[in-house]
Amino acid sequence: MTPVRVAIAxxxxxxxRQTLEVISAEPDSYVVVGLSAGSSVDLVVEQALKFRPSLVAMSDEAARERVRDALAGVGGIEVVADATEMCGIADVVINGVVGFAGLPVTMATLKNGRRLGLANKESLIAAGPIVQPLRQVEGADLVPVDSEHCALHQCLRSSVDTNREVARLVLTASGGPFRGRSFADLEQVSVDEALRHPTWSMGPKITIDSSTLMNKGLEVIEAHELFGTGFDDIDVVVHPQSVVHSMVEFTDGSTIAQLSMPDMRLPIGYALGWPERLRTPFGKIDWTQLSRLDFEPPDRRAFRCLDLAYQAGRSGGTAPAVISAANEVAVDAFMSRRITWHQIHDVSAAVLDHSTIVMPTSVEEVIDADRCAREDAERVISGMIS
Ligand SMILES: NC(=O)c1ccc[n+]([C@@H]2O[C@H](COP(=O)([O-])OP(=O)(O)OC[C@H]3O[C@@H](n4cnc5c(N)ncnc54)[C@H](OP(=O)(O)O)[C@@H]3O)[C@@H](O)[C@H]2O)c1
Structure with missing residues (x-):
């Protein structure tokens, strides 16, 4: 069988890195044709030497030159600036870029009629009205990599008529490192504490988002975009073990859930293999070790970002782009110790409140909303620390 050509943004x-681990587990099934990164020269060179893609894209100019020098003697690898160049030569593109910077790859993959394994939720959240029509391009397919949405995708496989049968989507949340803490208790939490996620090992931005529950709020918007479910029919439940990754409740009262140990290689493999399943098990459950599964409602007063994201989702138009951009800036400011953890919410809420929300009809309007929200977030932060 011809191996599936994979590009990884x-x-x-x-x-x-986990996508490359999955590919390494099934080397006969997948071949890497493209890699992209921002500025991590040494790692991308190491990956390129091992997987021999035909394209390596680096967004940072200085880093690009260094990668070019390092790969100069190696035949068959072209080093370019624009990651979207690899979207037309792959069967599947895994978008693992962090933040709004992932938008061009999301759009280019769908425009090229390829399968998009989407981890970069920010692009779909910010540009939903622009990305949605691209899902109709012949050959285009969007398979979510976020574990919750991968779980929902799997649960919905059992449905004959999703529109008529689904009553509710239930997204699970681990609760992050601050589960059980009160609003007052969270006043002085540090960056190091916020980065200590109890069940998942992820990049810093999503880890901070998990501590505020903004990640869950953004995932509610992502679920709405992916499955077309109304916001009143998407719920969040805290489940600290991160074994039930999400559930679909049907009109007859049945709930179907997807369970596995927390391991992102499973949803990555699901997107790579879709509609088939990988032969390699990741996150398999050992039922002799798993003794309990707990559920509790989220504390919406201590974790105010959850409802803020619902509010942005319900507003629609550019509101999700605004909240996502303001949150990115606020998370950066928190990580560089310029604002407190509670102020991540306050910055995002202030920017959403100031913004004029419109229904975008072009990608330029989304980019503009993102830029204005970032500028406003910087102004709000400057006001907070002066
Ligand atoms: N990690 C998880 O388990 C997980 C789970 C669910 C969803 N997600 C989602 O997946 C996405 C990636 O998360 P992550 O945790 O893998 O993040 P990460 O570890 O911080 O990695 C981000 C990647 O994006 C690249 N990048 C950053 N800025 C870029 C730019 N301007 N242009 C091109 N590439 C850029 C980075 O390159 P450099 O190394 O060169 O900076 C790096 O390869 C996020 O949207 C996140 O919400 C992640």
Whole structure:
């Protein structure tokens, strides 16, 4: 069988590295044709020498020159600036870029009629109205890599008529490192504490988002975009073991859930193999070790970002782009110790409140909304620290 050609955007990150692990587990089934990163020269060179893609894209100019020098004597690898160049030569593109920077790859993959394994939720959340029509391009397919949405995708496989049968989507949340803490308790939490996720090892931005539950709020918007479910029919439940990855409740009262140990290689492999399943098991459950599964409602007062994201999702138009951009800036400011953990919410709420929301009709309007929200977030932060 001809191996599936895979391009990985953000190959040096947590999702990117795990994608290469999955491919290494089934080397006869997949071949890497493209890798892209921002500025991590040494790792991308090491990956290129091992997997021999025909394209390596580096967004950072200085890093690109260094990668070019390092690969100069190696035949068959072209080093370019634009990661979208690899979207037309792959059967599947895994988008593991962090933040809004992932938008061009999301759009180019679908425009080229290829399968998109989407980890980069920010692009779909920010540009939903622009990305949705591209899903109709012949050959284009969007398979979610986020574990919750991968779980929903799997649960919905059992449905004959999703529109008529589905009553509710239930997204699970681990609760992050601060589960059980009160609003007052969270006043002084540090960056190091916020980065200590109890069940998942991920990149820093999503780890901070998990600590605020903004990640879950963004995932609610992502679920709405992916499956077309209304916001009133998407719920969140805290499940600290991260074994049930999400559930679909049907109109007859049945709930179907997807379970596996927390291991992102499973949803990555699901997107690579779709509609078939990988032969290699990742995250298999040992039922002699798993003794309990707990569920509790989220504390919406301590973790205010959850409802803020619902509010942005319900507003629609450019509101999700605004909240996602403001949150990115606020998370950066928190990580560089310029604002407190609670202020991540306050910055995002202030920017959403200031913004004029429109229904975008072009990608330029989404980019503009993103830029304005970032500028406003910087202004709000400057006001907070002056
Ligand atoms: N990690 C997880 O388990 C997980 C789970 C679910 C969803 N996700 C989602 O997957 C995405 C990636 O998360 P991650 O945890 O893998 O992040 P990460 O570890 O921080 O990796 C981010 C990747 O994006 C690249 N990158 C950063 N800025 C870029 C730019 N301007 N242009 C091109 N590439 C750029 C980085 O390259 P450099 O190394 O060169 O900076 C790196 O390869 C996020 O949207 C996240 O929400 C992640």
């Amino acid at each position: 953000g190959s040096t990150g947590s999702i990117g």
